[in-house]
Amino acid sequence: MRTDIATVLPIPSRVTSRHDVAPRARVRLEPTRRGRLLITALAFVLGLLVAGAVLLSVDLPALAGTESEQPVTITVEAGDTLWGFAEQYAPEGVSAQEFITEVRVHNQLPTGRVTAGQEIELPFLEDAAR
Structure with a gap:
């Protein structure tokens, strides 16, 4: 039976200490065109729901006669x-x-x-x- 010897190299470590790491730059997220449309549609539907709830709960003589x-x-x-x-x-x-x-x-x-x-x-x- 034959036995071979393998050499294992150490994995280099990038972080030696916590203080040596540069802080990550602030990431600013901006919605895509589709995201803006979705947000606008959700705001519109929410506005319709609120307006409908107000009209159903408030007795307005001008609308009802x-x-x-x-x-x-x-x-x-x-x-x-x-x-x-x-x-x-x-x-x-x-x-x-x-x-x-x-x-x-x-x-x-x-x-x-x-x-x-x-x-x-x-x-x-x-x-x-x-």
Whole structure:
């Protein structure tokens, strides 16, 4: 059996001590064009989500319409008349007779009589809003 001898050379070491190493220069990372587009798209989507959450959580009358544009539902009590409702709810510039006629048409009432417990809607009149 034959045995050969091999010579092992030491691996040179670059670092002899910690103090001899020069500090690494600061590396400044800049996004590529694709990276900038991705960041912009993410910011845009995040902005849309925040705007949507704000619009859903905040009651804005300018976007939803004013409350006076919605018809008012009233339950008739004893002694109530359409004339009384006209005096109380008719918009400025609309006569009581016009208001009563509009209420009758809107609620499909055959006469001007209402009974206690009956529910009627008082419509919003566009002519008076202008």
